[in-house]
Amino acid sequence: MLNAIDQNIMGRRTIKKFKSDPIHTEEIIDLLNVAKWAPNHTVNEPWRFQLYTGAGKEKFVQAFLSAMTLGDGSIPQKALNKAQYFRDIPVHLVAIMPEDPRQRRWDEDYGAISSLLQNFQLAAWERGIGMIWRSNDWIYNPVFREAIGVAPGEKIVATMMIGYPQHVPEKRERTDIREKLQIISE
Template sequence: MSLSEVKPLGTVTALIKERRTIRDFKQDPVSDELLLELLNVAVWAPNHGNRQPWRFVLYKGDGRQVLADAMLQSYDDDEMREKHGIPKWNDFMKIPAHLVVILKEDTRQKQWDEDYGAVCALIQNFQLAAWEQGLGVVWKTNNYNYEAEFQQVVGLEADEKIVGVLHVGYPASIPKVQPRKSAEDMLTIIDSK
């Protein structure tokens, strides 16, 4: 018996299937109130021991230039900065909001794994809640997240890790659905004889 046979698929299922990664944003601002509302939904992510191992830094308005400049400075090579950095800087300045999601790192491997998973779940919650409100998100894990100068600008502490920079705004266009592999093709079932 499938889930759809047990209970009609609800809005969560629809949101999961309808959400798209957005890379083309309108320049309309996103209110602080809406972003806070979305974060207050996202923090309900499951997290072992209720450790809540996350924090956030939001760049919007003129603050976007601080983040864009830090990203641009992460390019050591002038040619790469010109070819990739400058266009990315221009994109950063067009996107209404950038949310840096930070993990407080635990030195114990099991707890680190649990906490990293929790922060990833928080990001998915944020994306789904944003989509429900008509906002698009792209979750970026680019090389600049690992550069010391970029981390310093973000205010990263020695025991923290950037899990992602979320670019947030109203979609200017929505990409087509990309097919997914069937779970049946990737599932191994082990049952009694």
């Protein structure tokens, strides 16, 4: 029998089409305050966030367009279309972590912020808020990174596009875990 947590995990969907209804900043802050309880070795909280909302979304969009600008100064139509799509999304959250040169620390930090982002998605879904976790090529572009103030030695883990779902996709089946599980009992 599935409990409420099981149902929320299995019911959450990636949302790509959003209603235009605003998401209040305090709601995002509340959700992040819940999400921060993710497992985090040494509780070093290896994350920081940038929230783009209202007129502030244009800074995010302009950073994207700058990263998409070609050598001749033109911007491909596909990028212009994507920029309009970004403008129409109520909220953008950029999740950033420090890139520690020690591999173990880097792995632990990445695991912690990824866990936080999953908590954030699940807590938001419970409140009727959907999102898509994006890690497109342009987040690695130095032009985009500099335009939004991401310093060398920091990694953009995700750009979370957030809003109330306009459309919730059907679930896609997953492989039974028995096919991916090796049990060692002796």
